[in-house]
Amino acid sequence: MTPRHLRVVRASAWYDLLVTAPFATPWTYALAHRSLSAAGRALGLGELPPPEPVLTLFANLMGSLVVVWALLRLLRPLPVHGLYDGAARVLFACWQAWALAHGATGLLWGFLAVEVAFGAAQLWPPAAERMAVARS
Template sequence: MTRRPTPPHPAYPRVVRASAWYDLAVTAGFATPWTYSLLHAALSKLGDTFDLGTLPALDPVQVLFANLMGSVVVVWALLRIVDPAPLFGLFDALARTLFATWQAYALADGAPPWLWLFLVVEVAFGIAQLAPWLLPRTTRVPGDQKAL
């Protein structure tokens, strides 16, 4: 049996679960054609109201990809809510790195500026979940007073 590695801080699963709740709240609207249509209209209206840009008109392929992304992220979020295992946090941090990269790419290519809000959260949760894995750890050997 393989032992799962764990980051050093016992609060880490709370960070994993918090990021999952955020994902669930933000992506649930993408999971079905009906909810995506409503979300698309709301985001466009919000962008128009604050002069931050609107989304392009809906087309079947855009809806399909939004629904695929929404469905996968909703299931992934539910898994992390039920079991906020540290390894899931590590993989989520890696996924957030990819999401943030593609969001930055879209922004550079002319995506509406409100996308920055999502990018900032992706980066923040990505750092919060990845940093504990990258920071040096100290371990104590029973009977030894020095950290290894």
């Protein structure tokens, strides 16, 4: 894997750290929830559902896990981390698309675009490399 690909792995980790850290605790999630709902209202894209305890719990679980995953990719970026992260982004993109199809706030479109972009950027080089080896 090229140094360029490892830079993509690190860039996706920085994005994850910055975007998901606010979801990692109930207190920071409350602030993020208010901010995202206000942005959705202002842009006419809809608000988040009320921050009930179970929704907050799942937001905190996702935020905590993604923060740890991001730190791993920042401190020890390996090619395999890009593959796993790319696969996770495909899954995240699927569930975001499902939520959008079922009436979730349009704010998800921005997150979906980033998931697809980082997923493709991390999965494409290894796939192209395997195809080149198979052709030789």
